[in-house]
Amino acid sequence: SPRRIGRGTVSRLRLAVVVAVVVAVVAIAAGGCGRPGVTARDSGADRGRLRLAWAGKVAPEQLNVVLITLDTVRADRLSCYGSSVQTPHLDRLAREGVRFTQASSTVPFTFPAHSSILTGTYPPFHGVRENVGYYLGEGTPTLAERLRSAGVETAGFVSSFVLDSRWGIGRGFDHYFDDFDLAAFEDANLGSVQRPGSETLGAVRAWLAERQADGERSARPLFLWVHLYDAHDPYTPPEPYRSRYPGRPYDGEVAYVDSLVGELRAALEVHQLFERSLVVVTADHGEGLGDHGEAFHGYFVYDSTVHVPLIVRAPGLREVTEVTVPVSHVDLVPTILDLTGRPLPSGVQGRSLLGEIAGESAAAGDDPQAGAYSETFYPLYHYGWAPLRALRTATFKYIEAPTAELYDLTVDPGERDNLFAGRPEVGRPLARTLRGLADRLAEGAASSTVPDLDEQELAQLRALGYLAGRGEAASDYDPAVARADPKDKVGLHRLIMKAQSQVSAGDEAAAAASLTEALAADPGLLDAHQLLGNVALHAGDLTDAERHFERALALDDRNKPSLFGLASARLRQGRADEALVGFERLLRVAGQDSKATLAIADIQVERGNLEAAKVTLQAAALPGAVAMLSNRLGEVQALLGETAAAKRSFEQALRDNERLSQPHFNLAVLAEEVGDLERARVEYQLAIDKAPRHAEALFNLARLFARLGDPKGELDMLERAVAAKSDHGRSRFFLAKALMDRGADLGRAEELTRAGLALDDQDPLGWFVLADLLNRRGQAAEAGTALQRGEKLAASGH
Numbered sequence: 011s012p013r014r015i016g017r018g019t020v021s022r023l024r025l026a027v028v029v030a031v032v033v034a035v036v037a038i039a040a041g042g043c044g045r046p047g048v049t050a051r052d053s054g055a056d057r058g059r060l061r062l063a064w065a066g067k068v069a070p071e072q073l074n075v076v077l078i079t080l081d082t083v084r085a086d087r088l089s090c091y092g093s094s095v096q097t098p099h100l101d102r103l104a105r106e107g108v109r110f111t112q113a114s115s116t117v118p119f120t121f122p123a124h125s126s127i128l129t130g131t132y133p134p135f136h137g138v139r140e141n142v143g144y145y146l147g148e149g150t151p152t153l154a155e156r157l158r159s160a161g162v163e164t165a166g167f168v169s170s171f172v173l174d175s176r177w178g179i180g181r182g183f184d185h186y187f188d189d190f191d192l193a194a195f196e197d198a199n200l201g202s203v204q205r206p207g208s209e210t211l212g213a214v215r216a217w218l219a220e221r222q223a224d225g226e227r228s229a230r231p232l233f234l235w236v237h238l239y240d241a242h243d244p245y246t247p248p249e250p251y252r253s254r255y256p257g258r259p260y261d262g263e264v265a266y267v268d269s270l271v272g273e274l275r276a277a278l279e280v281h282q283l284f285e286r287s288l289v290v291v292t293a294d295h296g297e298g299l300g301d302h303g304e305a306f307h308g309y310f311v312y313d314s315t316v317h318v319p320l321i322v323r324a325p326g327l328r329e330v331t332e333v334t335v336p337v338s339h340v341d342l343v344p345t346i347l348d349l350t351g352r353p354l355p356s357g358v359q360g361r362s363l364l365g366e367i368a369g370e371s372a373a374a375g376d377d378p379q380a381g382a383y384s385e386t387f388y389p390l391y392h393y394g395w396a397p398l399r400a401l402r403t404a405t406f407k408y409i410e411a412p413t414a415e416l417y418d419l420t421v422d423p424g425e426r427d428n429l430f431a432g433r434p435e436v437g438r439p440l441a442r443t444l445r446g447l448a449d450r451l452a453e454g455a456a457s458s459t460v461p462d463l464d465e466q467e468l469a470q471l472r473a474l475g476y477l478a479g480r481g482e483a484a485s486d487y488d489p490a491v492a493r494a495d496p497k498d499k500v501g502l503h504r505l506i507m508k509a510q511s512q513v514s515a516g517d518e519a520a521a522a523a524s525l526t527e528a529l530a531a532d533p534g535l536l537d538a539h540q541l542l543g544n545v546a547l548h549a550g551d552l553t554d555a556e557r558h559f560e561r562a563l564a565l566d567d568r569n570k571p572s573l574f575g576l577a578s579a580r581l582r583q584g585r586a587d588e589a590l591v592g593f594e595r596l597l598r599v600a601g602q603d604s605k606a607t608l609a610i611a612d613i614q615v616e617r618g619n620l621e622a623a624k625v626t627l628q629a630a631a632l633p634g635a636v637a638m639l640s641n642r643l644g645e646v647q648a649l650l651g652e653t654a655a656a657k658r659s660f661e662q663a664l665r666d667n668e669r670l671s672q673p674h675f676n677l678a679v680l681a682e683e684v685g686d687l688e689r690a691r692v693e694y695q696l697a698i699d700k701a702p703r704h705a706e707a708l709f710n711l712a713r714l715f716a717r718l719g720d721p722k723g724e725l726d727m728l729e730r731a732v733a734a735k736s737d738h739g740r741s742r743f744f745l746a747k748a749l750m751d752r753g754a755d756l757g758r759a760e761e762l763t764r765a766g767l768a769l770d771d772q773d774p775l776g777w778f779v780l781a782d783l784l785n786r787r788g789q790a791a792e793a794g795t796a797l798q799r800g801e802k803l804a805a806s807g808h
Contacts, residue, residue, distance in 0.1 A: 068325060070351030074232040074287040075157065076278065077346075079127065080267055081120060081170065082242040082307065084296035085113070085319045086423075087264045095261045096254075099272035100321065103291060105331075107323025108367050112336045114382035114402055115295045118307040118315040120172045123294035123339060124179060124237070128152045130343030130358030132383065139387055140308075146178030151357060153343050154182030157233045160352060165217060165232070169210045169239035183235075187213045189669075207238040207270040215277045222281050231350075232283065236274060240267050241297070243306060260299060288324040288349055290342060301424070303500040306507060308388050310496065311400040311409060312425050316384040322367065324349060330369040336382040336402050337363055381440070383447065389496040392537045393503070394565075396493040401444045408440035412495040416440070502528050506537055518545045536565045536572075543575045547582075555579040568599050574606060586613050604636035611642060620650050631659070637667035644676060653680060671701035678707070682714065690714055705735030712744065724748060732762070742766030743776045750783060759783055774803040 088097045090104040091111075116126040122138040129136050129150045138144040146152075154164040165185040173179050173188065180186040187210070214236060221227050240247075240263050247255070247262030251269075255262040271291065278284035298304030301314040308315070320337065322345070340360030347354055348362040381401040389395040399410045407425065409415040416430035416437040430437040496503070505528040512521035522545050525538045543558035559576035562569055577592025590613060593606040600606070607630040614623035627643040644659030657680055660673040678693035694711040697704055712727030725748050731741040743766050746759040760783050767776045777800030784793035 068286045070349060072231050072286070073324065073350050074234065074283055075162070075346055075350060076274075076283075076287045076289045077127075077153075077233070077235045077342075078271060078274065078289070078291045079124065079235070079237045080241065080271075080291070080293040080319070081237065081239045082295065082297050083264055083267065083293035083319065084299075084314060085293070085317045086313075087261060088268075088319050090321075091319060095264050097265060097268035099268050099275065100291065100319070103271075103275075103289065103323050104321050107289070107321055107327055108330060108333060110320035110322070110333045110337050110363075110366075112334060112382070112402065112404065113292065113318050113320035114336065114338050114384050115293070115316045115318050116339050116383065117385055118295035118311065119386075119388075120170060120242075120294050121177065121179065124173060125150075126339045127292065127294070127342055128154065128179065128235075130340050130360045132340060132359055133385060135359060140391065141172045144177070146181070148178070148181065151355070152179075152182045153346065154180075154233060154235070156182070156343075156347065156352075156355065158182050158184065161230060162233050163221070163227055163230045166235040166237075167210050167214050167217075168235075168237040169207060170204045170237070170242070173237060185217060187217070204239050204242070207240045207267065210236065210238065211270060211273055211277065214274065218277060218281050218283070228281075232287075238267050238270055240270070243297075260297065285325055288346065289322070290346065291319065291321040291323075292339070292342070293318040302497075303504065305504060308386060309500070309503050311384045311386055311398045313407070313419070313423065316400065322349075322363075327367065330367060333363070333366045335366060335404055336380065337366070338382040381443070383444075389499070389503075390493070392506075393499065393535060394493065395496050395499055398496060399444055401440050403440070406436055406440065408437060408444065410441065410444050411497065412493065413497065414441060499532070502532055502535065506535070506541070509538075509541060513541070513545065518549060521545055534565060536562050536569065539565070540569065540572050540575065543572065543579070547575060547579055552579045552583050556583075570596060570600055570603070573599060574603070577606070577609070581609065581613070586617075589613065602630065602635070604630070604639055607639060608642055611646065615646065615649070620646055624650065631662075635666075637663040637670055638672070639663075640666060641670065641673045641676065644673070648676070648680065653684075656680065669700060671697040671704055671707070674700065675704065675707045675710075678710065682710075687714060687718060691718070703734040705731050705738045705741065708734055709738070709741050709744070712741075721748070721752070725752075737769050739766035739770035739773060739776060742769075743773070743779045746783070747779050750779075750786065756783060756787060760787075772803060774800040776800075777803065 085091045087093045087095050088100055089095060090097065090101040090109060115123045117123055117133050117139070119141050121141045121144065122133045122136075125136045125138040125146050126132060129146075129152055131150060133139050136146060136150045138146055154166065158164045164183045165187075166180060166183040167187040168174070168180075171188075175181075175183075175186045175188050180188065214234075221232075241260065245259035245263050247259055247266045251262040251266040252259070255265065275284060278287065295307050296313070296315045296317060297307055298310070298312075298314050302310055302312050304310050304312075304315070318339075327349075338360060340358070341363050342360065343358050344354050344360050344362040345364065345367075348364045349367075354362060381403045384400045384402070385398065387397040390397040396412050401408050402419075405418060405420055407415075407417045407419055408430075409417075413428075414430045414437065415425075415428050416433055417425040417427065418429060419425075505524050509521040509524035509528070512518070512524060522542060525542045525545070528535055528538045529542075539558045539562035543555045543562065546552070546555035546558060556576060556579045559572045559579060562572040563576065566572075573592060573596040577589045577596065580592060581589035590610060593610050596603055596606045607626060611623040611626045614620070614626060623646045624643065627639055627646060631639040631643050640659045640663035644656040644663065647653075647656035647659060657677065660677050660680075663670055663673040674693045674697035678690045678697065681687075681693060682690035691711065691714055694707050694714065697707040698711065701707070708727050708731035712724045712731060715721075715723035715727060725745075728741060728745040728748055731738060732745055735741070742762040746762040746766070749755060749759040749762075760780070763776060763780045763783060766773075767780065770776065777796045781793045781796035781800060784790075784796060
């Protein structure tokens with residue numbers, strides 16, 4: 011019979027989520043000291059004054075805009091920036107356009123950096139401070155929204171789940187290629203949360219061809235954003251790039267990414283789009299590669315991670331070939347709008363770089379007010395150490411830290427010789443400027459929006475290595491409070507990053523050893539306690555998990571991941587009353603948390619209190635809530651016999667999130683139970699289309715094909731069900747029975763049956779199938795024993 015709705019559909023969550031609250035620095039624009047802000051001017055008049063030569067090819071308003079963002083690419087790894095790594099396609103764009111030698115990321119993380127690129131605002135304003143636990147709010151318009159309102163067709167193609175549209179970054183795009191959903195009930199893996207650039211470009215080419223075939227669409231200007239993730243760790247360049255850079259896998263990845271840029275250019279040229287396009291290429295951030303003790307990115311604000319390439323190329327844009335003044339990611343939105351003949355909005359904090367491009371900029375390279383600002387609050391949010399903020403001028407870079415840093419980048423690009431103590435006439439004005447920006451951080455800042463992450467989203471983020479998070483303590487950051495300098499703690503950070511990588515690779519024993527080593531050096535590392543709690547919870551060591559979550563909460567009693575982890579550990583120990591208290595505490599702290607709500611409803615269902623579960627879910631399944639709440643509400647309603655209400659809840663879940671597969675599965679079960687077999691078939695197929703490894707949907711569809719008299723369909727679905735889920739014993743029993751009934755390989759049928767019984771020897775069906783098989787093979791005595799075992803189990807109610 012089909013699997014019933016509500017039976018085992020909500021699994022116990024083991025993961026934690028990085029939850030963050032907005033705090034940081036940066037001044038707002040007009041009227042104050044500090045660089046951020048667009049100065050009002052007549053951009054049309056300036057374009058005439060600056061004499062940008064469009065060579066009569068295309069009017070600015072009709073230019074396409076192509077934005078290419080290269081994840082984790084250091085500026086000093088491109089040959090046009092002096093590297094030995096060969097990047098001929100990017101070099102060609104640099105020769106044809108303008109190369110910016112001192113471009114800075116606002117923050118060395120993918121999601122917040124792209125939020126700055128696409129909004130023209132700094133992290134304290136757009137509200138995104140890290141990759142996990144944030145949402146780009148609707149109060150900060152994106153470039154896609156601005157261009158779409160001007161009649162431009164917009165399309166985005168991203169290669170990492172960190173940039174999935176559910177985080178708000180896809181707002182304003184007519185077409186957004188993300189699609190990072192996992193198959194239902196399947197463990198996350200790296201391939202499900204990132205995609206190779208070749209796959210992304212395949213989607214771009216298909217979309218461009220479809221657009222070209224539509225005369226009305228192809229006549230409109232286009233904004234195309236393509237994000238390539240390949241240079242991010244793990245570094246696994248394909249051939250021939252692996253062999254060209256032996257022992258240098260990151261460099262091989264950068265060279266491979268360059269080839270992808272060449273492929274994208276070729277695709278644009280095929281459709282006659284390239285020569286009518288403003289092309290902007292940058293990286294979201296760089297990579298530590300061991301510099302200053304940082305392997306990856308996000309912890310420090312040295313140039314290894316915040317100095318990024320920036321190339322701007324457009325038809326006729328040949329006034330200058332190189333810009334050497336400091337510029338920032340926040341300058342891209344106003345520059346793109348200015349170059350395409352559109353007014354500069356008051357809401358952006360960057361400035362148009364048209365003057366620099368035309369060689370008529372009045373910006374003073376070493377004026378602190380014209381410096382480029384970068385930040386990372388990672389050390390504070392995760393360890394309670396001091397955050398880092400930097401201000402870069404054409405010559406110098408100042409980093410605000412417990413031990414302040416000043417570097418002369420013209421002679422010390424590796425930032426090794428700290429001049430702060432010896433050059434007070436330079437360092438102190440930069441420090442005052444940066445403090446001035448910090449003093450006004452509340453002015454105009456965006457409110458923090460924290461997404462309510464569901465189980466699959468957490469699993470996907472876990473696959474990328476984003477595991478630990480902070481609670482609310484960091485929101486009370488006081489710069490006057492003495493905190494540890496991240497420079498002095500980088501070794502501990504490396505240990506925790508190593509542990510995260512080990513967890514992502516499935517080596518949780520090694521991760522536990524790394525975290526224990528870190529805690530021996532600093533027992534106050536909340537992230538380490540929380541991660542150890544997760545590792546222990548996943549391993550089933552519930553006492554140890556409880557101990558570590560309690561230690562994390564002693565450091566921050568509002569830490570949401572630890573509150574959830576502690577309640578989950580107690581629930582799995584059979585202490586449901588204590589677990590309920592913990593989940594309810596989390597709801598009071600978070601305001602809304604779908605995982606806690608689902609866990610509470612689960613407890614109520616298991617206690618037979620379906621009405622209470624329905625009330626719990628109805629209170630949470632409000633507009634804008636996680637769609638799985640509506641799905642679970644429908645499951646409870648189905649268990650109560652409220653079929654019509656259940657159907658409405660499942661349909662609501664699909665309206666809230668069309669990617670979900672489970673509501674289709676549940677609708678199929680409802681349809682099958684009332685005899686609407688065709689509707690059931692369609693819904694099962696939709697569930698499978700969205701989650702190709704949904705073993706229960708595959709199994710139920712196989713049984714439905716048997717009812718419909720389609721033996722081939724039945725056999726195909728059973729084969730897929732067995733392949734989809736290694737611990738699904740019943741699929742093996744039915745597949746063995748189907749093979750046996752068709753006179754197929756009895757040896758394989760027996761192998762399948764015994765494998766199923768190894769997984770579940772309490773299912774009488776498996777023993778009945780084994781008895782039938784053994785009888786057909788002339789093993790009567792063994793068949794009788796198997797039959798008796800099956801009958802005994804059936805009589806006992808199994």
